[in-house]
Amino acid sequence: MLNIAVIIAFTLIVIAQVLNLYRLFNGPSLPDRILALDNMYIDAIALFILVGIHFSSKAYFEAALIIAVMGFISTVATSKYLTRGDILE
Amino acid sequence: MVVVECIISFFLILGAFFALTGSIGLYRMTNFFTRLHGPTKATTLGVGSMALASAVYFSFQGNGISLHEVLITLFLFITAPVSAHFLAKAALHLRMHKNTEALPPR
Numbered sequence: 001m002l003n004i005a006v007i008i009a010f011t012l013i014v015i016a017q018v019l020n021l022y023r024l025f026n027g028p029s030l031p032d033r034i035l036a037l038d039n040m041y042i043d044a045i046a047l048f049i050l051v052g053i054h055f056s057s058k059a060y061f062e063a064a065l066i067i068a069v070m071g072f073i074s075t076v077a078t079s080k081y082l083t084r085g086d087i088l089e
Numbered sequence: 090m091v092v093v094e095c096i097i098s099f100f101l102i103l104g105a106f107f108a109l110t111g112s113i114g115l116y117r118m119t120n121f122f123t124r125l126h127g128p129t130k131a132t133t134l135g136v137g138s139m140a141l142a143s144a145v146y147f148s149f150q151g152n153g154i155s156l157h158e159v160l161i162t163l164f165l166f167i168t169a170p171v172s173a174h175f176l177a178k179a180a181l182h183l184r185m186h187k188n189t190e191a192l193p194p195r
Contacts, residue, residue, distance in 0.1 A: 005097070015112075020115060029121060031176050031179050032124065035115070035125060035128065038172060043112070046104065049142075049143045072172055082183065
């Protein structure tokens with residue numbers, strides 16, 4: 001039962017990633033692309049959690065946490081660059 | 090153990106459904122500010138419930154309670170409003186609320 005649930009969750013999140021890729025490629029403005037990239041980071045965290053459950057291994061947790069931190073930092077840095085023209089002033 | 094598997098499967102499918110809902114909102118909405126609304130709520134709830142399912146799964150593996158998946162949930166709950174706020178500030182700075190035309194038709 002758990003295998004079927006993991007496969008269904010994989011399918012739904014891959015569909016979500018494809019929709020994010022659409023918005024990333026032809027988003028009309030630059031904040032749209034940043035938002036799509038941030039959403040792709042969050043869905044990648046979900047994929048890593050699913051892989052960890054599928055292989056029943058705890059090693060994927062650190063990768064998910066590092067992806068969460070890096071996604072937040074990159075989103076804040078690019079938004080700050082759009083707002084001020086500089087990241088650290 | 091069947092009950093535990095049912096709980097894990099329920100939270101996994103709920104989380105994946107919420108992530109898909111956020112991405113559909115990102116895909117379908119017409120304005121940037123409405124597009125910002127969908128992912129920032131739905132994906133944090135989705136990844137939160139998936140991390141909860143992972144915590145339940147690894148707690149019943151026999152090595153005691155594993156709570157470090159809650160760390161991801163806590164981090165996302167703190168950082169998602171901050172990043173959405175920065176994105177909205179960037180969009181306001183680019184004057185994206187002045188031009189109100191819709192997206193080109195698909």
